[in-house]
Structure formats: C-alpha cells, structure tokens
Amino acid sequence: MSPRHHDIANDLRQQITNGHIQPGERLPSETALADRYKVSTVTLRRALVVLQGEGLVEKIHGKGNFARRPLRKIVYVGGWGTLDPWTTAEAALRVTVHSTTLQAHGHLTTLLKVPMGSPLAELRCVAYAGDSPHGLARIYTPRDLAPAGVLDDESSRREAAGRFAFLGPPSAAVQETACARPPTPDEASTLRTHSAAPVLAITRVATDSTGRVVEAALLVFPGDRVEAVFTTHHLPDERQTQP
Structure with a gap:
C-alpha cells in the first residue's frame, strides 16, 4: 500500500492535468485540503512537496499553493x-x-x-x-x-x-x-x-x-x-x- 501522501499527490495531480484545477488557480488552504483528505497537515504538506518537486504546484509565500501554468522549456x-x-x-x-x-x-x-x-x-x-x-x-x-x-x-x-x-x-x-x-x-x-x-x-x-x-x-x-x-x-x- 502506497503512503497516504502519495495517494493525495496522485489525486491532486490528476485534477491539475485533466483541467479540473486550472493553471494559475489557487488550491484550497492546506488546512482545508487536510480536512478533505482526512489527514494531518504534515501529511498534506508532504503531498504538496511531491507536486512542487514535479513543477505542478508552486507555493508563494503569504499567498498559498497554486497550480502552475505549463512551462515552455x-x-x-x-x-x-x-x-x-x-x-x-x-x-x-x-x-x-x-x-x-x-x-x-x-x-x-x-x-x-x-x-x-x-x-x-x-x-x-x-x-x-x-x-x-x-x-x-x-x-x-x-x-x-x-x-x-x-x-x-x-x-x-x-x-x-x-x-x-x-x-x-x-x-x-x-x-x-x-x-x-x-x-x-x-x-x-x-x-x-x-x-x-x-x-x-x-x-x-x-x-x-x-x-x-x-x-x-x-x-x-x-x-x-x-x-x-x-x-x-x-x-x-x-x-x-x-x-
């Protein structure tokens, strides 16, 4: 069984890639996401770190987490x-x-x-x-x-x-x-x-x-x-x- 934070990252990844969460859109707060997935904020943040490392989510200090726009290489x-x-x-x-x-x-x-x-x-x-x-x-x-x-x-x-x-x-x-x-x-x-x-x-x-x-x-x-x-x-x- 995969760790819970990987399951959360997979779900959010799918929402971003299929357009349910639009590029540039602010994700719900970490507290709200933790409540949605019924996990601690520590586990939720681990999931966001996975997506940040993949370039799918950007955390802007004082503003929150945002789905990243597709980046041209x-x-x-x-x-x-x-x-x-x-x-x-x-x-x-x-x-x-x-x-x-x-x-x-x-x-x-x-x-x-x-x-x-x-x-x-x-x-x-x-x-x-x-x-x-x-x-x-x-x-x-x-x-x-x-x-x-x-x-x-x-x-x-x-x-x-x-x-x-x-x-x-x-x-x-x-x-x-x-x-x-x-x-x-x-x-x-x-x-x-x-x-x-x-x-x-x-x-x-x-x-x-x-x-x-x-x-x-x-x-x-x-x-x-x-x-x-x-x-x-x-x-x-x-x-x-x-x-």
Missing part, C-alpha cells in the same frame, strides 16, 4: 559558438545582467587556474520567459581578458549575455561537465524552484591554445524547464578520404 546547446542557448524558437527570453569585478577565491582559483586574489570579471545573468526564471549563469574570466566596456557598458553586457557570455578570446578547447543535483538556497530562490527539485548544473571551462583558461561558466537550469542538446561531429578518417 528552453534549449541549452552544448559546445562553443553554437546557437544562442538563452532562446528557443517558441519563446523569447528576457535576460537580466549584473556585472562586477572580484578577487579569485575558493573554487574559482581552481576553476580558472589563477592565484588567490587574482582580479576576475563576473557576469551574473538570469533568463526569464515571462515572469518565470529559466536559467542562471555566473560567468568568470580573467580581468585582463574581458573586452573593454563589458563591465561598464549596458549594451556590451547584454551582447555578451545574449551569446551566453564568451567574454574572452577564441578558445581552443571547451570542456562541459553536466550533473543533476539539488539547488543551493541562492539558486532555489533565484530560480523560484523547490529545494528538493533537481536542477541541471553545467560547468563550462574554455582554454586557449596555450592551456590558459579564458572563461569559466557555472550554469544552472531548473530540471523541468530545460533540455540540453550536445552534438558530436566525427571527423572523416584520412585513409578513407585519400584517392
């Missing part, structure tokens, strides 16, 4: 110089950009292979479809490689963000590491996702022909709002191309 296109990862054919995204300079510390020294305290340029970008955040990017490059104006000029910052940054010189190699994990508290708050809902985290490091890191990006997407596409191009065997 964006596409992250892996690889250097590919299509704009912030956009899709179906939905235009709005990107907010904040720039700053900081000193390398902690994992940034390892990621960019620079000494502690080295000056870095940082762009923090958040992409929105309507009012829904779809992605967070924190992009770092050695300060001496950041193009003039990218930290000060609004149009330069937005151009960089539109290309998912790529602040530094052309790269010789790009390594992308992807994993699914729970969001940090800051990520959950920024992306307005539940702390138990997995995110797709991508760490992208670009190096030049000398092996110097020219840019490192920490990309985070809510798991229910993104698809990642990685394409491998195979070079022809020289022996097969010879006459």
Whole structure:
C-alpha cells in the first residue's frame, strides 16, 4: 500500500492535468485540503512537496499553493559558438545582467587556474520567459581578458549575455561537465524552484591554445524547464578520404 501522501499527490495531480484545477488557480488552504483528505497537515504538506518537486504546484509565500501554468522549456546547446542557448524558437527570453569585478577565491582559483586574489570579471545573468526564471549563469574570466566596456557598458553586457557570455578570446578547447543535483538556497530562490527539485548544473571551462583558461561558466537550469542538446561531429578518417 502506497503512503497516504502519495495517494493525495496522485489525486491532486490528476485534477491539475485533466483541467479540473486550472493553471494559475489557487488550491484550497492546506488546512482545508487536510480536512478533505482526512489527514494531518504534515501529511498534506508532504503531498504538496511531491507536486512542487514535479513543477505542478508552486507555493508563494503569504499567498498559498497554486497550480502552475505549463512551462515552455528552453534549449541549452552544448559546445562553443553554437546557437544562442538563452532562446528557443517558441519563446523569447528576457535576460537580466549584473556585472562586477572580484578577487579569485575558493573554487574559482581552481576553476580558472589563477592565484588567490587574482582580479576576475563576473557576469551574473538570469533568463526569464515571462515572469518565470529559466536559467542562471555566473560567468568568470580573467580581468585582463574581458573586452573593454563589458563591465561598464549596458549594451556590451547584454551582447555578451545574449551569446551566453564568451567574454574572452577564441578558445581552443571547451570542456562541459553536466550533473543533476539539488539547488543551493541562492539558486532555489533565484530560480523560484523547490529545494528538493533537481536542477541541471553545467560547468563550462574554455582554454586557449596555450592551456590558459579564458572563461569559466557555472550554469544552472531548473530540471523541468530545460533540455540540453550536445552534438558530436566525427571527423572523416584520412585513409578513407585519400584517392
């Protein structure tokens, strides 16, 4: 026999997916739902956590629980110089950009292979479809490689963000590491996702022909709002191309 909160989640899920509860509609209060299902509020909240993790219910502090509107997914296109990862054919995204300079510390020294305290340029970008955040990017490059104006000029910052940054010189190699994990508290708050809902985290490091890191990006997407596409191009065997 399945736990009671799973039975409640299944019932509410069916009501949301069949349209009995409309997207954007506020669910009854937790107390009222607990009375309806004849369970404690603790059990009822466990059911709501399941639906929040699936992206079907959003809890807004001070207002209650709401059935979520269907979210359009964006596409992250892996690889250097590919299509704009912030956009899709179906939905235009709005990107907010904040720039700053900081000193390398902690994992940034390892990621960019620079000494502690080295000056870095940082762009923090958040992409929105309507009012829904779809992605967070924190992009770092050695300060001496950041193009003039990218930290000060609004149009330069937005151009960089539109290309998912790529602040530094052309790269010789790009390594992308992807994993699914729970969001940090800051990520959950920024992306307005539940702390138990997995995110797709991508760490992208670009190096030049000398092996110097020219840019490192920490990309985070809510798991229910993104698809990642990685394409491998195979070079022809020289022996097969010879006459």
